[in-house]
Amino acid sequence: MAALAWLAVLSGTYIIYPWYRAAPPAGTANLAAYPRSLLLSHPATSQWHLIGMEWKEHVAWLVPIAITMAAFVAIRYARDLGRQPQLRYALHGFVITSLFAAGIAGFFGAMLDKNAPVDGGNIIQVVQGGKQ
Amino acid sequence: MSTHATIVADTHAIVPNGSGAAAILAAGIGSLVVAVSGIAADKSPSLKSLFSIHKPTGALSGETTLAILVWLVAWAILEVLWRKRNVPLLRINVIALVLLGLSLLSTFPPIGDLF
Numbered sequence: 001m002a003a004l005a006w007l008a009v010l011s012g013t014y015i016i017y018p019w020y021r022a023a024p025p026a027g028t029a030n031l032a033a034y035p036r037s038l039l040l041s042h043p044a045t046s047q048w049h050l051i052g053m054e055w056k057e058h059v060a061w062l063v064p065i066a067i068t069m070a071a072f073v074a075i076r077y078a079r080d081l082g083r084q085p086q087l088r089y090a091l092h093g094f095v096i097t098s099l100f101a102a103g104i105a106g107f108f109g110a111m112l113d114k115n116a117p118v119d120g121g122n123i124i125q126v127v128q129g130g131k132q
Numbered sequence: 133m134s135t136h137a138t139i140v141a142d143t144h145a146i147v148p149n150g151s152g153a154a155a156i157l158a159a160g161i162g163s164l165v166v167a168v169s170g171i172a173a174d175k176s177p178s179l180k181s182l183f184s185i186h187k188p189t190g191a192l193s194g195e196t197t198l199a200i201l202v203w204l205v206a207w208a209i210l211e212v213l214w215r216k217r218n219v220p221l222l223r224i225n226v227i228a229l230v231l232l233g234l235s236l237l238s239t240f241p242p243i244g245d246l247f
Binding site: 009013014017018021022050051054055057058059061062065066068069072073076077080083084086087089090093094097100101 | 146147149151152155156158159162163166167170186188189190192193196199200203221222225228229232233235236239240241242244
């Protein structure tokens with residue numbers, strides 16, 4: 001679960017998010033390929049970025065931190081957790097809060113994608129090199 | 133009629149809670165840094181530029197990298213200090229959960245914008 005949480009935030013931050021926030025070239029009329037700019041171009045959709053994306057991009061990062069801690073404590077204490085109620089309470093608090101944070105990120109991810117789908121680039125450029 | 137009872141002593145030693153407390157408090161600190169660095173970058177153009185260590189991702193790359201570094205360093209230091217000790221876990225839990233709650237609230241833009 002911790003590994004999946006890291007995979008989700010790292011792929012979201014370094015693969016999907018750059019597509020979402022790509023700036024359109026000056027004079028671009030059709031913003032369909034530029035989700036952030038598309039949302040901000042209309043007052044009716046701008047809040048999806050200003051609240052939804054701004055919250056989602058940060059709150060999602062609380063999840064892997066909390067779940068990694070929970071995994072560490074669960075492995076480190078194993079059966080001892082049954083005799084350490086304070087540790088269990090903290091784990092419950094962090095795991096429940098992180099599930100809530102994941103829910104926020106998931107909800108806004110889905111709604112943002114409905115209003116301005118991220119299609120990704122047609123060209124995947126791994127390294128930016130100079131002209132030969 | 134006699135009753136025979138066998139009492140098995142639980143000789144398994146309880147692991148000191150310090151290691152768990154270190155992980156819990158460090159997670160609270162790391163979470164708060166996610167929120168604080170996001171707010172700071174929003175308020176300061178120079179910090180925003182400084183945090184943009186991966187241009188396509190922008191300031192989010194630096195904000196989260198800083199949070200991960202602070203989290204791991206805090207965890208390592210607390211682990212070294214507390215791993216063989218029992219620490220007042222209730223107080224540490226309260227502090228860590230308050231930090232986590234503050235992080236959750238202050239990542240919400242209308243609240244983050246108040247700072």
